[in-house]
Structures are given as structure tokens and as C-alpha cells.
Amino acid sequence: MDPDISLVAGLIGDKTRSKMLMALMGGKALTATELACESDISAQTASTHLSKLTEGGLLVVRKQGRHKYFQLRDHEVAEILEKLLNIGSAQTQRSIDTGPSNPDLRKARICYDHLAGSLGVALYDSLMAEGAIIEEFQSAELTDKGKEFFSNLGVDIEGLRNSRRPLCKSCLDWSERRNHLAGILGQWILEDAFRKKWARKRLDSRVIDFSNSGLKKFLHTYRVSFKI
Amino acid sequence: MDPDISLVAGLIGDKTRSKMLMALMGGKALTATELACESDISAQTASTHLSKLTEGGLLVVRKQGRHKYFQLRDHEVAEILEKLLNIGSAQTQRSIDTGPSNPDLRKARICYDHLAGSLGVALYDSLMAEGAIIEEFQSAELTDKGKEFFSNLGVDIEGLRNSRRPLCKSCLDWSERRNHLAGILGQWILEDAFRKKWARKRLDSRVIDFSNSGLKKFLHTYRVSFKI
DNA sequence: CAGATAGTTCGTTGTAGATCGAAGCATAAA
DNA sequence: TTTATGCTTCGATCTACAACGAACTATCTG
Secondary structure: OOOOHHHHHHHHHOHHHHHHHHHHOOOOOEEHHHHHHHOOOOHHHHHHHHHHHHHOOOEEEEEEOOEEEEEEOOHHHHHHHHHHHHHHHHHHHHHHHOOOOOHHHHHOEEEOOEEEOHHHHHHHHHHHHOOOEEEEOOEEEEOHHHHHHHHHOOOOHHHHHOOOOOOOEEEEOOOOOOEEEEHHHHHHHHHHHHHOOOEEEOOOOOEEEEOHHHHHHHHHHOOOOOOO | OOOOHHHHHHHHHOHHHHHHHHHHOOOOOEEHHHHHHHOOOOHHHHHHHHHHHHHOOOEEEEEEOOEEEEEEOOHHHHHHHHHHHHHHHHHHHHHHHOOOOOHHHHHOEEEOOEEEOHHHHHHHHHHHHOOOEEEEOOEEEEOHHHHHHHHHOOOOHHHHHOOOOOOOEEEEOOOOOOEEEEHHHHHHHHHHHHHOOOEEEOOOOOEEEEOHHHHHHHHHHOOOOOOO
16 A cells, blocks of 8 residues: 555644744754744644654654754655645645735745855856756756856865755745745755855744845845845 | 745645555546545545645646646755655664555656666666766766667657756665766656557556566667566 | 743634434436 | 446545644844
8 A cells, every 4th residue: 555645734734834944944953842832832832743743754862951953854855845835836836926925925935955045046047047957857966167166266066965865956946936046056055155144044934144244245146136 | 024934834744645645656647536435435526626736836737628737846846845755764774664554666766757666776876987977076977878778778868958858867766875866867767668568657656567578678779677 | 131022832612524323416327 | 238347426434634822032222
């Protein structure tokens, strides 16, 4: 028999649990109470949900003193959530397009470990325009020019290649319905922006706030043309 | 706000609906009654499930006389189901390994439109060994040698490239936990085997039955070494 | 030590939704 | 036309499970 798809999907299918998972799409490990707060439920309820999610293989947990830190199990899980977001948004797009619906989230947000939103899409476009990457169907490929470009930025390309994860990957943006850059390189770019203090993650949200000067430097570094 | 992931996941999360979806992973469009039968429920219940799945964007429906043919909406949906299968199997592997658990299904089955199971994995391995494809992280790439190989088999490679879907893709096999070939080329290979009457899909199952001579020709054509 | 905080377990309640019988509509065959 | 088949809608039932209050354990703070 096929493995039972409904077990995992049922876990994600609960509204409260999906809130928790989306919070964890921020990439950071969160404690049980943080997750309870994030999804507006009591600590007891959160506890049962979290053990189900862990039991079901969607989360991993690390105990630290009296805290328990939960985290998406791996990129495989993050990818599923991403894909579900896309299908979901294709359906609800009409209702989402109307209303204010958090423009900041649409502009720049974290997608587990890389930059998404209109800024992420603009980055992807300009990397393409500069010839640093080429789009190979679903996955993006780093060109020789791209290798040189990122090496000059201090990226150890060959080192990253040794990882189990793809170097470049294109990931469909649910708000833009266009590709942005995922994969280790996508992760590096975002981490680099954090490291250089160009941007930081807003607390309790997946929004990424760029400072004025940080955004300027980011756009300049990657030759992105991006209005507001 | 994020699109609500729980709506779609909740649809898949019901045991009966997931049975229907798995039946549709066979790639063929099925009628409402067939799907009701497949998932052991009454026609009324099936009807409500099917309208929910359609409303939710997972299925598309085509009316033909007094029949209604349902089908997975597109490859995006099939891919999600595939990924859920993988996560699910990683969890339930222990319980699945024990018991007879349908060895035919593990040997050769259809995965929406391409060949999966141990034979699919063996095919992938030998295409790699022959240097027809190389593994580029998640996606497989056709080499020049591979282009020549498949052109000789009568495949219009450049024609296929114009499609929106990737030519080659590697897809993790839930029973083998190793890659097999998906993408348009994977689809072509399976269709070709059907066309040449090497194999056919077993009714009401995702099992693919190769005839003795068909299997021999298949193995020879793709230089696959495969025991039993 | 006491008190505070993080997390869990148990029992109860309330509700969403899966299921089916019955009845109805639409299309096809006779 | 009548009869059969495929699918849908309605209403009633029943069950799974999310939620929380209360009571518990474990860890940190003073």
C-alpha cells in the first residue's frame, strides 16, 4: 500500500497548526509558549499540537533548560509548505488582492531561509539580467560570470557546492507569482544582508525590514532596480 | 497575511479524499462513481468530496454526457502529493517494511505520468551510468550523449524543451528512497513503453505490469541491469 | 527554601464535518 | 414515452478532535 498521505496533510490541515508552521517558516526555532502566543491558543493546546507535529515528523525539538525549541524538521518540510502556499494563493488570490493585506510582507519577507517578496523577485530578475544565473526550467544555474561575481563578494562557491542542498533554486513567490532565488546561495545572500546590518527580521513576523541605507547598498551590490 | 495553507492541506488531510487523490495519481481521469468505489464510500459522500476538491483547486472536472471525469489539476498538484508521500513514508517506514505490502507496487508503478518503483530507480541509475544524464542536485540534466541516445530512439528533444515543464527531473521514490526520472522525458519513456505494448497499467491500481518480453526489451533499450 | 515560569497530562465540553438514506435532477438507453 | 444510470442536494446522525480549566512536574530565580 501507499504510505498514508492524509496523516501528514491532516497535521498541516488544522488552522492552528498551520499558523505554527507558518511562524516556523521564519526559519528560527521557537519555544512552545512563543508558538502558543503566535497562534492565539492556550499553552496546553499548543503542547498537544506540538507533540503531534513532532510525532508526525514535521518538527524537531531541542530541549534547553526549561524551554523547548521547535523548528521545521528540514528543507523538505519547508518546501512542502512553500508549495502549499502557492496552490493556496492561486485559489484565494482574488480575496487577497483586495484589502491592504500587509504590503510589507509582500515587499520583503523571509521564506524559511531566503528572501521572498517583490524585492526577492527583483533580485532574481537582475541576477538574470546580469547573466549571473540562467533559468533552467525549475532550477536556476549559476553561470561562470555568476561564479566570479559571487566569489568577489566573498562566497566560497565550491565549498557551498559540497552541501546536500542545491546551490541555486528558483522558488515561486506566492505573492508575486514569479520566481525568486532559493537554495544555499539564496540563503547566503539573506544571511549576508543580516550580517552587514542592511536588514533585520521583524519580531513576530516574517517581514524583513531594510534600513534606508541598507536597502541602497543591497540594491547597489546586486544591481537591482527597485522602486519603493 | 499569508494565504491559508490549512485550506488545501485540510482537503488532502481527509483519509477518504486522500484515497481519491492517490487513485488520480495514476494520471487517468476517473468518474465520480469510480472514485467513490475506489475509496469505499457512497456516491453522495463522494460527490461532496469531489466538489470540495475541485473548489479547492486540486482537481479539474470535465463533463461528458452524464459522466463527470475528475483529474488532478496539474503537475504542481501531483508534485505536492509526491512530496507528501515521501514525508509520510519516512515516518511510517517501519510499519510499511513489515508485511507483504504489495511487492508489485514497489517494483513498478506509475507516479502520475512516469515510472516509479525499483524499476524506475534502476532505469535512473543506468542512465546515469551510461552518462546520458547527470544529477544536478535535485534536477537531472540531459548530457550531449543523452541527447544523442534519445534522439536515436525517436525523441524530439528540442521540441520537448519548448514545453513549460522541465525536460528531466529527479523525483524521490518513496518506496526506494532513491531518485527516479520524472519530467517530460520520464513521461515519454513510460508512454513509449505503453505504446510499444511492453507494459500496461493494471486496472484500479497504480501497478504497471510488464510482459516478459516487454521487460526484456525495456531493459535492453535502456541498458538496465535489473534482477526479477 | 519559596516563588515564578515553562511545559505536560487529564477530563470535559463543544463543534465541525464525514457519512448515509431519501428524494430529486439530468442524461442515456429501450 | 418509460426505465435505468450518474450525479447532486437535503436533513439527520454520529464521531473525531480542538480547546480549555485544573492539577501536575521540571527548571530557573532570589
